[in-house]
Amino acid sequence: MKLYIKKCKTCSNIIPLELKVRNRAILRHNYGNNVNVQCPTCSSTHDYSVYDFFAKSDSNSTVGGGVVGGLVGLLGGPIGVGIGLLIGGAIGNENDSTDQKKVKYFNSSY
DSSP: OEEEESOOTTTOOOEEOOOOOSSHHHHHHHHOSEEEEEOTTTOOEEEEEGGGEEEEOOOOHHHHHHHHHHHHHGGGHHHHHHHHHHHHHHHHHHHHHHHHHHHHHHHTOO
């Protein structure tokens, strides 16, 4: 999960953030009701409410897990590749699902 500001008050671009919090209550507790953020595009600095923050998934593990599983499966031949693809894809899909739950939890928090 990655956090963003909805739009810069100067250039209207989405601002990516490096903060790691589970919900807006923790964000507010750690940084206050307003957070001063500098836009990497236009370099302007503004205060943003915790409600200007939103989360998006940054996980795409299903494909990566399948590829890694398939490569490991090469050791077992064609059947190993198939099994590796399935297991790696399933593990990656679970990681994506967990990330989506975190995004939904943050975006629905107050």
